[in-house]
Amino acid sequence: MAVSMRLLVRRLIRLSHRNVAVSRAAVLSRSHCHWEPLFCRSFSDDRNTHFGFETVSEEDKAKRVYKVFENVAQKYDIMNDAMSLGIHRLWKDMLLHAMHPQPGAQLLDVAGGTGDIAFRFLDYVRTQQEQKRRREARSMQLQSWQEISNSYPTIDEGGRQESRAVVCDINKEMLKVGKEKADGKGISAGLSWVVGDAEELPFDDDQFDIYTIAFGIRNVTRIDQALQEALRVLKPGGRFMCLEFSKVTNPVLARIYDAYSFQLIPVLGEVIAGDWKSYQYLVESIRRFPDQEEFKYMIEDAGFYCVQYFNLTGGVVALHSGFKL
Amino acid sequence: MWLPASKQLQRWFNQRHRVLTCKAVCVQQLCISSSQFTEPCYDGLYPGHIPTTPIQKALLAVGSGVAALQNPYRHDMVAVLGETTGHLALINLRDRMRNDPEGYTILIERPRIRLSTLDLSKMSSLPDGSFGREYFRFLEDNHVTPDSRADVKFVDNEELAYVIQRYREVHDLLHTLLGMPTNMLGEVAVKWFEAAQTGLPMCTLGAVLGPLRLNASRLQTLFTTLGPWALQNGRRARCVLSIFYERRWEQSLEDLRQELNIEPPPIMPSASKKRST
Numbered sequence: 001m002a003v004s005m006r007l008l009v010r011r012l013i014r015l016s017h018r019n020v021a022v023s024r025a026a027v028l029s030r031s032h033c034h035w036e037p038l039f040c041r042s043f044s045d046d047r048n049t050h051f052g053f054e055t056v057s058e059e060d061k062a063k064r065v066y067k068v069f070e071n072v073a074q075k076y077d078i079m080n081d082a083m084s085l086g087i088h089r090l091w092k093d094m095l096l097h098a099m100h101p102q103p104g105a106q107l108l109d110v111a112g113g114t115g116d117i118a119f120r121f122l123d124y125v126r127t128q129q130e131q132k133r134r135r136e137a138r139s140m141q142l143q144s145w146q147e148i149s150n151s152y153p154t155i156d157e158g159g160r161q162e163s164r165a166v167v168c169d170i171n172k173e174m175l176k177v178g179k180e181k182a183d184g185k186g187i188s189a190g191l192s193w194v195v196g197d198a199e200e201l202p203f204d205d206d207q208f209d210i211y212t213i214a215f216g217i218r219n220v221t222r223i224d225q226a227l228q229e230a231l232r233v234l235k236p237g238g239r240f241m242c243l244e245f246s247k248v249t250n251p252v253l254a255r256i257y258d259a260y261s262f263q264l265i266p267v268l269g270e271v272i273a274g275d276w277k278s279y280q281y282l283v284e285s286i287r288r289f290p291d292q293e294e295f296k297y298m299i300e301d302a303g304f305y306c307v308q309y310f311n312l313t314g315g316v317v318a319l320h321s322g323f324k325l
Numbered sequence: 326m327w328l329p330a331s332k333q334l335q336r337w338f339n340q341r342h343r344v345l346t347c348k349a350v351c352v353q354q355l356c357i358s359s360s361q362f363t364e365p366c367y368d369g370l371y372p373g374h375i376p377t378t379p380i381q382k383a384l385l386a387v388g389s390g391v392a393a394l395q396n397p398y399r400h401d402m403v404a405v406l407g408e409t410t411g412h413l414a415l416i417n418l419r420d421r422m423r424n425d426p427e428g429y430t431i432l433i434e435r436p437r438i439r440l441s442t443l444d445l446s447k448m449s450s451l452p453d454g455s456f457g458r459e460y461f462r463f464l465e466d467n468h469v470t471p472d473s474r475a476d477v478k479f480v481d482n483e484e485l486a487y488v489i490q491r492y493r494e495v496h497d498l499l500h501t502l503l504g505m506p507t508n509m510l511g512e513v514a515v516k517w518f519e520a521a522q523t524g525l526p527m528c529t530l531g532a533v534l535g536p537l538r539l540n541a542s543r544l545q546t547l548f549t550t551l552g553p554w555a556l557q558n559g560r561r562a563r564c565v566l567s568i569f570y571e572r573r574w575e576q577s578l579e580d581l582r583q584e585l586n587i588e589p590p591p592i593m594p595s596a597s598k599k600r601s602t
Contacts, residue, residue: 263378263380263381263384264384266381267381267384267385267388268388270385270388270389270405271385271388271389271391271392271402271405272392274399274401276375276478277375280375
């Protein structure tokens with residue numbers, strides 16, 4: 001309810017701005033900016049959405065988001081560290097901890113670009129396998145000769161499926177950076193890189209155990225479509241997990257966070273990456289994304305069950321999780 | 326006690342931010358309907374303008390200074406440093422241009438020096454010793470192009486933005502006027518001249534820190550002959566931004582130097598491309 005009031009107020013303000021702008025336009029006579037259809041547009045059902053604080057058409061948004069990430073891909077990881085003072089690593093670690101994947105799990109990481117989640121997933125699963133093997137080895141030392149010989153067929157059974165991570169991103173530059181990182185780390189087994197749109201995934205139904213989307217869903221034009229796709233590609237019993245920037249609950253922290261976001265982050269973008277506008281888009285798009293409760297309802301609407309969210313760093317980031325049953 | 330004060334401060338930030346974004350939004354509202362991907366309309370007061378609050382400008386100045394010192398090849402950082410620190414110097418420059426009749430014409434007509442506006446073939450056919458021919462020779466010898474200047478982003482006044490853009494575009498012409506190549510020594514000499522002429526803090530910073538990257542013999546040349554010559558001429562020369570260079574290609578270089586009150590250089594450092602340390 002509060003949200004719809006906010007939308008209404010915003011629309012009224014926009015209309016009043018437009019009234020001022022219309023009279024100014026008559027004097028300025030910009031022939032290549034057609035303000036008459038603009039006036040009618042607010043009452044038609046032409047598809048418009050937000051790009052930061054701007055209003056753009058839906059096709060434009062996808063193109064502009066593509067351009068933003070194409071520009072920032074090379075410096076993406078450095079900027080993440082600089083902007084969040086390294087805390088983004090802790091957020092991603094918390095995601096993995098909440099996920100607690102078992103060996104053999106199939107992960108789809110959408111908008112996974114530079115591969116942070118996928119690398120952590122593979123690390124986690126391999127560590128778990130190592131621990132399990134070590135536990136088995138330790139327990140075997142106390143067994144009798146008979147018991148050990150009985151367990152020989154069960155070791156290295158090979159019938160068990162290996163865990164796999166698929167990184168899917170719409171932007172080829174981000175995937176390129178991710179692949180280079182993987183080559184640098186020497187990880188190749190169990191990892192694949194796919195170009196795809198979150199609103200139209202190039203996968204069959206019921207394929208994956210876990211679907212994650214970390215800091216990507218606010219860039220998607222139709223979030224409801226992305227959620228439906230997530231439901232489709234998950235196996236029954238599969239888990240949907242989403243890390244995203246959200247509303248800070250504490251008012252003092254909220255003010256500090258706002259000041260930090262709007263004053264410092266675009267400056268960091270200009271100085272480190274040479275791109276002010278992309279990082280201005282980043283902080284604006286965070287403000288336009290629905291808050292924790294509203295997003296929870298959206299996930300439930302898409303058909304997920306047991307949807308819950310956890311606030312990290314006082315609400316700066318929220319981890320939403322839901323199951324396909 | 327501090328809470329109401331911080332509230333006031335926050336309210337002031339928000340207001341300034343809102344004022345700036347409102348200004349930008351008002352311009353945007355006129356242009357939203359463009360469904361083409363290439364936007365013919367723009368945010369702010371001129372194409373490429375990004376409105377910033379004083380805090381952002383201060384942070385940008387510090388950040389770009391550090392980045393430029395770490396990596397002097399980041400010309401965009403040097404440009405940002407110039408824009409964020411040069412407000413008073415730019416006002417001074419603009420007033421000097423206004424008081425000069427030719428400078429005033431430039432401020433009205435707003436000429437731009439770009440490959441698209443220069444007729445290079447015509448310039449190469451001019452006689453030797455003419456300003457256009459020497460400029461063309463400079464571009465060729467040093468393998469530079471007039472199109473490599475960054476756009477202005479953070480100056481909140483449209484006229485001052487033009488002044489600093491003109492300053493950037495005239496930089497190459499200054500090299501020709503002073504007879505300095507684009508190696509480190511030549512650049513430092515030109516920076517000293519510019520610092521004395523314009524008073525831009527970025528030029529002063531470049532003039533002070535540039536010599537740190539020169540070897541001993543070049544340092545000696547700088548401090549004994551080139552440096553004092555550059556400073557003296559910078560102080561007594563006419564404002565170099567007030568000259569309508571685009572109409573003076575045929576003029577002889579010596580004539581132009583005399584008109585601007587610039588002595589010819591005492592020595593000609595070789596136009597080698599090595600960056601000396």
